[in-house]
Amino acid sequence: MDFSLTPEQEALKEWAHGFAEREMRPAAAEYDEREEFPWEVLEKAAAIGLLAYSIPEEYGGSGVTSLVSNLVIAEELFWGCAGIATAMGGIGLAALPILEMGSEEQKRRWLPLLADPNHVRLGAMCLTEPNAGSDVVNLSTRAVRDGSDYLITGTKTFITNGGIADVYVVFAKTNPDAGYAGVSAFIVDGKSPGISAGKKFKKLGLRASHTAEVHFDQVRVPEENRLGPEGMAFIGAMKMLEHSRPTVAIAAVGVARAAYEFALEYAKERIQFGKPIYYNQAISFPLAEMRTKIDAGRLLAYRAAWLADQQKSCNLEGSMAKAFCGDMAMEVTTQAVQTLGGYGYMRDFPVEKWFRDAKIMSIYEGTTQIQKRVMTRLL
Ligand SMILES: Cc1cc2nc3c(=O)[nH]c(=O)nc-3n(C[C@H](O)[C@H](O)[C@H](O)COP(=O)(O)OP(=O)(O)OC[C@H]3O[C@@H](n4cnc5c(N)ncnc54)[C@H](O)[C@@H]3O)c2cc1C
Known part of the structure; x- marks a missing residue:
């Protein structure tokens, strides 16, 4: 049993710690006080590949695919500022279902957008609803077939980067009578008509991160944006x-x-x-x-x-x-x-x-x- 980090993990730790100390710590109190989104810090993180570090290199990320190595980085970022780190983490959280459930084509289309070093594009993972928190199977957002598309309707709440994201991963019911086997997931372009930002919450902590409701009103999503088979999400x-x-x-x-x-x-x-x-x-x-x-x-x-x-x-x-x-x-x-x-x-x-x-x-x-x-x- 070896408790030491590999030289590569030591280097990742130093990389993340340096960024946390230089860019996050000095900015943390002010973003917290103003409850403002830390765009500037995210831009700097994107530029050095620290926003999309968990995305594999073939999709434009920094290629830190080992979960242990991811943890080494995350500890330092949360040491820097949990609010800013959560805002950054929203991107990885949206990338995760695409990595877990997405086809090669979906990965090639969406992950490079989130990993762009020159342009911060936010991701959001939308599972929680006002009446379905811990009991996620009980979600009521619907995705109804319309030809080769789906129409998504429902409200998601407490969503990190909700209402300001460029890419959403939305969990919705395709068959409301099938329990967990009726849940599907979709990649939704943030610019799609029918998406509207709801209330932005004022929080106890993590104030630099943006947590909000998002409404989906008949949002048209092509079938090719469904992650995995219908009902398997x-x-x-x-x-x-x-x-x-x-x-x-x-x-x-x-x-x-x-x-x-x-x-x-x-x-x-x-x-x-x-x-x-x-x-x-x-x-x-x-x-x-x-x-x-x-x-x-x-x-x-x-x-x-x-x-x-x-x-x-x-x-x-x-x-x-x-x-x-x-x-x-x-x-x-x-x-x-x-x-x-x-x-x-x-x-x-x-x-x-x-x-x-x-x-x-x-x-x-x-x-x-x-x-x-x-x-x-x-x-
Ligand atoms: C800052 C913030 C950011 C978030 N970001 C996201 C996001 O990006 N995407 C997303 O989808 N969600 C997000 N969430 C939602 C978060 O995952 C939920 O708040 C959480 O899962 C709990 O759901 P709930 O708030 O509805 O609480 P409830 O499910 O209503 O639970 C209330 C209390 O009852 C307890 N409880 C419930 N059921 C049981 C049970 N069977 N046994 C014992 N105790 C039980 C819970 O533990 C809790 O203490 C975020 C939340 C916050 C606060």
Whole structure:
């Protein structure tokens, strides 16, 4: 068993860390405060291939296809700013179902658009609906056949890059009576008539990312944009989530690590009662626990990703990693705020932002409870 990164992974880590430190960290507080989309940062990321790093080279991406290597990059980006990293991640999230379920022709047509280094094109993956969140099979968006096309009608909510995306992957029912076997997925051009942006949500954290409702009103989509056979997309969505969960787990690790590192340095410098607060076990023991939990989370996430890289199922392990890391990020960031005392509560320091950002990790791409449902089915 080898716990070290390969030289190539070390280089990817340095690449992503450098970008996070140079471009994301200095911009994070301002985008968070203004709740503004970080176009400039995304343009810089696109230019160096860091927006579409998971897209294979033959489709114009940077070709980081190993999931472990993807995790190495994602941890650094989420260490930089979870809001900006989520905005960037929306592209990879839209690319994932195309990679998992798409034909060669679909990959050649759509992935290079998302990977264009000179032009930021946003992707959005539309699964969630107002009345179908955890219970995704219950979605009510319809795709009705019209000759060789489909007409898509329905409302999607909480969509990252929703309403501003160039490419949507939309999950819709082609047969409402067939349960999960009635779900199909479609690639939808963002310029199609009938798509309209709904409400943009104001959020607790991840404020640099754009989360919104999207309405589809009789949106015409040609049959060739359907991903995989009709009625097979639910299985594809589950496969997609199986592979994206380790990434959310490592995102939680990135946020937790940012808070832990800051709290550690602060504890060594802050003098109370004539000595650094670090020399109180009530402060230093939690720091030791934070570090332990962060490392445990990373190892769980890496194991799940490693299984995926071996073409093995990581359903149980990915859910374990995501559930553990979501809670872990909340515990670590809460303790980081406590370590800074009143300063931790103030916006003058970044810790309150990490605390706000951490909460999402146990919600999006399947809540902690849903991960436990997945796990208990497999135990
Ligand atoms: C910032 C943000 C970005 C997002 N981006 C996207 C995106 O790009 N694309 C997309 O499709 N979706 C996206 N989502 C949606 C996200 O995946 C859902 O919010 C999530 O899956 C939960 O669904 P829900 O909010 O409807 O909660 P609900 O399903 O209503 O759940 C409410 C609570 O009940 C619990 N619960 C539900 N069912 C059970 C059960 N059977 N057993 C135990 N507990 C249960 C849940 O765990 C949760 O605590 C995003 C959400 C957020 C907040």
